[in-house]
Amino acid sequence: MPRPGFVLEVDRSTPPVLFWRGENFSLEKLPAGRSRVIYPPEPLKPIDDVDGAIRHALLNPIDQDPLPALLFPGMKLTIAFDDVSLPLPKMQRPDTRQRVIEAVLDMAADAGVDDVHIIAALGLHRRMHEYELRHALGDRIYDAFHPRGMLYQHDAEDHGNLAVLGETAHGEVLEINKRAAESDLLVYVNINSVPMDGGWKSVCTGLASYRCLSEHHNGHTLQHTRSLSGHREHSALHQSIWRMGKVLRDNGPKLFQIETSLNTDMFPKPFDFISKREWEWTAKDRATYLATTKSLERTPLRLARKIFHGIQAPHRMTSVQAGETSAVHEVTLEHVYRQQLVPVEGQTDVLTMGIPFVCPYNPDGIMNPILVMCMGLGYLFNMYRNKPLVREGGVIILTHPTYREFHPVHHPSYIDFFEQVLPDTTDPVVMGQKWEKQYAEDEWYRHLYRTGNAYHGVHPFYAWYWGAHGQQWAGKVIIVGGDAPTVRRLGFTPASTMDDAFEIASDVVGRSPTVTHLHVPALLVADVS
């Protein structure tokens, strides 16, 4: 029986706590008597018969006819799937997407469906490499569909292949992939690693155009998105997407949503000590930690990155449900919360978080400074329900080397964003008004996005907007161990050690602030009362 998550009150006998520092770790001692550490629940027991569960979900969908009843000869069937931004780290083969899509194809073949297109729902993310597609879909699907042009990646800039489905009452335009829009049935295969994903967000972002995405991916909306992981009514982003979902339901193709949830078994041996509670580390775990950290200190960064990005997580599926999008998503959320929710009493003055080597926007890439901000203030800060872990005006302390390094193929516009936009402003609303259009319409970025493996030109803005709420909420953000000029460019304060960081924080929160550490991995959502 996996143990639930819990909040540890730090006392003098509490061992130092593990912090991520990019491609390495450190152990930090937190002040006794006024600190607490939030530990995530242990990974839930996965489904034993995954193929059986998938088949059951397809034959017994929620609020919709069984999949075979929706399939008929001569129809246009489109299967869209989430890209490799999830799950993190990438899961051991066979990937959930492969299993689900193979099951859908089995039924499509039985029904005599010939016209099948499989589309990677990228949104404005980078196109996946062949090895990534093979990993997500398996060789069988790739070899069968890609050479025939029936497996491809969504292009949000291919205006000839986009279709407007309508407008919401708020004037938001829903424009999605034309093939998907004109299909007799659109099947969306989703992986829900975090509560913010899934539901109408799958189609309304994954298959959307830039114009459509900019309706809700902007500084103003993200500043009013009070938690991406909590109640939907507190999230302006999700409100907007759900309005678009209504348009999609009324004017779009018939949609069959398949959502899956995973457990939080994220690191295989020998890295499994990362997920353990420190006082339960065995002699072997301690030796592994020492050997790992000491070796990584001496390892060239490029090699260290290769090692970490090569990790394949032993994630396993905990649920699969299919049918009508809203109804399916509610069930998925229950499963995600069952795995990730930890009740926490009260807010804190200082919130500490270790930033890992990866976020959803750098699979097999470099965690550049903008992504450090996005991961810290966008993703981890937003892993709460009800209210943030840190009080308004409190201090957020992150640990990461924050090197000034960018992946030139994946993140070309991030480089210019860092050099051109950030010296001018770090305010999401201001940068949106002043700079976004220029990046969004830049022909070179557009070309790289459409033909290479680059994120869309506007993507660094979106990554920055993701942290808008955290940026607005926190009184100060400190990065421990970061490259000082780079950290300052982000608008944050650099610190050499955790003690220095607490010292710097005392200007804002006083001499004896309460401290809360979010222990990642694994993923958790703090239900703050």
Place this chain on the structure above:
Amino acid sequence: MADKQGPTPAALRRAAKVGDAVTAPLRTVLKPTAKLGFPYRRPTVPRGVEVPEEPSKLGADYDTDWARRPLAKAARTVIHRGPLQLAVSALADPEILGTDRLDDLARLDDDAPPLIFAPNHYSHLDTLLMSVAVPEPWRGKLMVAAAADYFFDKRWKGAASALALNALPIDREVTGRKSADLIRRLIEDGYSLVIYPEGGRSPDGWGQEFKGGAAYLSIRTGAAVVPVFIDGTGAIFGKGMKRPKPGTSRVVFGRPLRPEEGESTRRFNARIEAAVTALGDESLTDFWTARQRAATRTNPKLTGPEYHGWRRQWALTEQRKVGDVGVRRRQKRRWPDLG
């Protein structure tokens, strides 16, 4: 004319002399023993008594228990990891696909249920290939159903097959009760089985109708059947070839199949055959084409076209051209159109 028909009396006398010279010393040695008689010598049989025939210890009756003892197991591990692996790589260079279909079961590790692997059969090489291709945790406890009349007709052949391959003698015409009981006992002990439902190697390069052995054993033992398609070994060392011709091969594993409630051996066998046929199609074309044809039962048959004679052989060479392992995966190079 009579002289020419046989040896002369003089020649016979000379031969008798030579014979006496050879046997005389032997007789001297054996004389005391002959005097001793029974029990030092074989007993003589009284007249009118019929001696019951000693039960055969060859063929389907060959006892292979010794081959599953720790010492034999250790020797087999050494054989598999060393010479066998090298021989398979050198001769058949196998590409192994579809093991992800067994992933859920493989993750159970020690608790992984035993399986019955049912491949098509072109060559003796298939067994060696399966010994290498079957994924862990089943590889370590794998036994092979081998034709009793071929692999166990001589003591040395039986011993070699049992030691190197953990082979079990199976009567290829009828799966006898004795064999079935032994297999059931071994499956209960956690052993997995490789059995060729065709009953023997292909005589002409095309497959043969499946016999019900795998289905019968699955129904009796409760173990799932994994359909397997092997491609390429027929051209390397097919039936009738005197020496192997190195080449490439492919092994494709399918999803495990279980007998449905009340399903007869015949129907289950037909399902297994259809699954192997679909895997064969997948191996030569692609997953989607094979899956679509499987839905309409139009996968090209393993048994080949209906016609006989040279056209059948001709069709086989055509198929081998298409299925030449590795060719399909190579994408045709496309050069940009520069006008």
